[in-house]
Amino acid sequence: MVTIRDVAKRAGVAPITVSRVINNASYISDETRERVEAAIKELHYIPNALSQSLRFKKTNTIALIVSDITNPFWTTVTRGVEDASSEGGLSVILCNTDERQDKLESYVKLLLQRQTDGFLLVPINSDASLIHRIQRREIPLVVLDRPLPGVDVVRSDSEGGAHAMTHYLLGLGHRRIAMLTGPLTIATSRQRLSGYQRALNDLGLSPDETLVIEGQFKQEAGYSMVKTLFDRVNPPPTALFAGNNLIAVGAMRALYELGLNIPDDISVVTFDDLPFFFGQPFLTLVAQSPYQLGWRAAKRLIDHINDTGDRTPIELVLPVELTVRSSCAPPKP
Amino acid sequence: MVTIRDVAKRAGVAPITVSRVINNASYISDETRERVEAAIKELHYIPNALSQSLRFKKTNTIALIVSDITNPFWTTVTRGVEDASSEGGLSVILCNTDERQDKLESYVKLLLQRQTDGFLLVPINSDASLIHRIQRREIPLVVLDRPLPGVDVVRSDSEGGAHAMTHYLLGLGHRRIAMLTGPLTIATSRQRLSGYQRALNDLGLSPDETLVIEGQFKQEAGYSMVKTLFDRVNPPPTALFAGNNLIAVGAMRALYELGLNIPDDISVVTFDDLPFFFGQPFLTLVAQSPYQLGWRAAKRLIDHINDTGDRTPIELVLPVELTVRSSCAPPKP
DNA sequence: ATCGGTTATGGTATCGGTACCATATAGTGA
DNA sequence: TCACTATATGGTACCGATACCATAACCGAT
Numbered sequence: 001m002v003t004i005r006d007v008a009k010r011a012g013v014a015p016i017t018v019s020r021v022i023n024n025a026s027y028i029s030d031e032t033r034e035r036v037e038a039a040i041k042e043l044h045y046i047p048n049a050l051s052q053s054l055r056f057k058k059t060n061t062i063a064l065i066v067s068d069i070t071n072p073f074w075t076t077v078t079r080g081v082e083d084a085s086s087e088g089g090l091s092v093i094l095c096n097t098d099e100r101q102d103k104l105e106s107y108v109k110l111l112l113q114r115q116t117d118g119f120l121l122v123p124i125n126s127d128a129s130l131i132h133r134i135q136r137r138e139i140p141l142v143v144l145d146r147p148l149p150g151v152d153v154v155r156s157d158s159e160g161g162a163h164a165m166t167h168y169l170l171g172l173g174h175r176r177i178a179m180l181t182g183p184l185t186i187a188t189s190r191q192r193l194s195g196y197q198r199a200l201n202d203l204g205l206s207p208d209e210t211l212v213i214e215g216q217f218k219q220e221a222g223y224s225m226v227k228t229l230f231d232r233v234n235p236p237p238t239a240l241f242a243g244n245n246l247i248a249v250g251a252m253r254a255l256y257e258l259g260l261n262i263p264d265d266i267s268v269v270t271f272d273d274l275p276f277f278f279g280q281p282f283l284t285l286v287a288q289s290p291y292q293l294g295w296r297a298a299k300r301l302i303d304h305i306n307d308t309g310d311r312t313p314i315e316l317v318l319p320v321e322l323t324v325r326s327s328c329a330p331p332k333p
Numbered sequence: 334m335v336t337i338r339d340v341a342k343r344a345g346v347a348p349i350t351v352s353r354v355i356n357n358a359s360y361i362s363d364e365t366r367e368r369v370e371a372a373i374k375e376l377h378y379i380p381n382a383l384s385q386s387l388r389f390k391k392t393n394t395i396a397l398i399v400s401d402i403t404n405p406f407w408t409t410v411t412r413g414v415e416d417a418s419s420e421g422g423l424s425v426i427l428c429n430t431d432e433r434q435d436k437l438e439s440y441v442k443l444l445l446q447r448q449t450d451g452f453l454l455v456p457i458n459s460d461a462s463l464i465h466r467i468q469r470r471e472i473p474l475v476v477l478d479r480p481l482p483g484v485d486v487v488r489s490d491s492e493g494g495a496h497a498m499t500h501y502l503l504g505l506g507h508r509r510i511a512m513l514t515g516p517l518t519i520a521t522s523r524q525r526l527s528g529y530q531r532a533l534n535d536l537g538l539s540p541d542e543t544l545v546i547e548g549q550f551k552q553e554a555g556y557s558m559v560k561t562l563f564d565r566v567n568p569p570p571t572a573l574f575a576g577n578n579l580i581a582v583g584a585m586r587a588l589y590e591l592g593l594n595i596p597d598d599i600s601v602v603t604f605d606d607l608p609f610f611f612g613q614p615f616l617t618l619v620a621q622s623p624y625q626l627g628w629r630a631a632k633r634l635i636d637h638i639n640d641t642g643d644r645t646p647i648e649l650v651l652p653v654e655l656t657v658r659s660s661c662a663p664p665k666p
Numbered sequence: 667a668t669c670g671g672t673t674a675t676g677g678t679a680t681c682g683g684t685a686c687c688a689t690a691t692a693g694t695g696a
Numbered sequence: 697t698c699a700c701t702a703t704a705t706g707g708t709a710c711c712g713a714t715a716c717c718a719t720a721a722c723c724g725a726t
Binding site for chain 3: 001003004005015016019020022023025047048049050051052053054055056
Binding site for chain 1: 702703710713
């Protein structure tokens with residue numbers, strides 16, 4: 001391996017002088033700079049970032065720990081994070097937990113060892129001990145998507161979105177609206193459920209508990225939730241509210257198999273878009289701003305890293321938007 | 334920051350003894366081990382991976398540089414890589430080039446500085462200088478998806494797949510098959526095109542060059558390629574062969590707008606599946622094995638890192654499979 | 667009693683860089 | 697001429713860990 005000492009020898013200077021050339025620090029005569037740069041080229045020298053980071057106590061790296069990288073929502077968040085980070089000269093280590101607490105914990109441990117400058121993470125349950133482990137080391141941290149007390153949080157208004165969407169369905173005349181919720185251990189799921197319930201309460205309707213069904217944030221879960229629902233519940237729902245986009249896709253596949261037409265036989269709505277359409281975009285949904293979510297969170301984190309911006313925890317709640325397309329219709333009489 | 338010296342002081346031993354406890358190396362009396370472990374817990378000590386890596390000359394990290402992380406094909410490859418890596422105790426740094434050579438180059442430079450133990454990458458053009466830069470440092474490298482001489486390659490049989498698929502369309506009676514190819518600077522695109530041409534030649538048909546149209550591996554490109562095609566070419570094609578799944582999605586949206594029905598008015602085929610279906614899966618396609626691709630490549634890389642397995646470059650070509658569904662029909666008379 | 671091996675621990679140099687302090691020359695203003 | 701500053705470079709210690717060598721107690725074998 002070529003080290004700074006090899007370059008120094010070749011250029012006939014001290015190692016520290018080479019270091020100064022690399023970092024554009026201090027005074028260097030043009031002549032020396034040229035000799036050093038020539039030596040660097042000839043030897044194909046590149047500085048070892050490990051030793052630099054060790055000395056600088058800075059790795060210029062942040063961790064992004066998300067729950068499901070196969071969900072386009074999260075890849076878009078990732079884009080936002082990457083764009084904000086590369087602007088700030090930071091690189092991003094992307095990790096995926098599959099909503100598993102054990103994976104989250106082992107990633108955090110690994111990344112702490114690696115001296116990551118900051119953490120962007122999606123918490124899985126409400127256990128804050130992991131968060132404390134990061135905070136104790138005074139490493140900047142911003143939590144994504146899900147509320148958690150005592151920490152910076154950037155998330156969307158799930159409760160409000162669910163409320164508005166349910167309100168919309170009620171306005172179309174639906175009274176039996178099924179909620180295919182994600183795991184209720186996850187705060188986002190709970191918020192969406194409570195927005196749904198609040199909208200029902202607004203009209204003085206008492207929620208039918210058999211219409212609320214819980215499963216993973218996955219296609220297969222959406223599929224089997226619908227199957228279970230239509231197996232057990234009578235009369236069947238006239239509208240489905242999916243907890244997220246993947247659940248919606250699975251649910252729609254199940255509806256297709258059941259021979260039900262959207263929106264003629266049943267209305268379907270969800271959270272979050274899907275970028276792959278085979279025909280016309282038609283799902284009515286609550287649109288979050290995943291890119292903004294990632295971008296804002298990363299910006300906030302970078303502020304912390306640079307020690308700019310105040311330190312009192314903030315909760316940034318991004319607005320959501322109702323995107324009405326063609327997957328809903330009034331219920332059949 | 335808590336260092337190994339703090340722990341040593343607390344436990345009343347030398348730093349090196351703490352190091353031995355951490356790494357389970359050499360002899361340690363039970364009593365000392367317990368004292369050290371207690372000190373580690375009390376101080377919440379975690380070893381600094383930077384200094385460990387500097388000393389060990391090993392980071393236990395590999396780089397995975399893909400061309401488009403928003404494409405489900407690549408997220409699945411990533412899964413394969415991660416699974417194989419975590420089995421081997423390695424973590425993966427995921428980078429995304431968007432098919433841009435400049436981004437690829439800056440990532441490689443960054444990752445070389447970070448002392449990554451190995452590289453898995455998707456080359457963009459045929460310029461091998463970047464590859465040489467990695468090889469010169471004797472860092473293990475496996476190239477994904479696209480052939481490149483003198484290096485380990487793991488890829489799919491694009492040419493064979495395109496040939497089989499075109500053969501299938503010809504068998505249905507299609508004679509005007511449009512090819513919506515990806516950028517021809519990318520080897521995969523060229524292979525798919527040449528498989529298509531070979532199938533035409535098999536029947537003694539001379540390819541109509543106006544039916545071959547080139548664009549990015551993106552939805553928007555697929556969309557505009559179809560628009561251009563139907564604007565310019567007469568008579569229009571009876572079948573479309575999309576260069577990849579994203580092109581296919583964009584193309585189908587354009588067909589929808591043109592009021593053309595699949596497969597009644599036009600047949601559509603592509604490479605690679607899309608995991609998000611709103612109804613029944615219906616695209617007939619050439620299925621690669623992205624998970625296998627990632628897994629095999631990572632395994633090979635890990636063998637290199639551990640210096641097992643022979644060093645002569647191999648090219649592993651994974652078979653593809655024709656998945657016939659319902660997006661094709663004989664051409665209208 | 668001596669030898670040699672196992673067990674247990676520590677001192678010091680080192681990985682590849684940079685911080686800190688020292689040094690030396692040249693140029694500037696009083 | 698002298699003090700002072702800007703310019704240019706180097707020596708040594710250090711970031712946090714481990715490699716290497718040394719030391720010492722203890723044990724059974726000779």
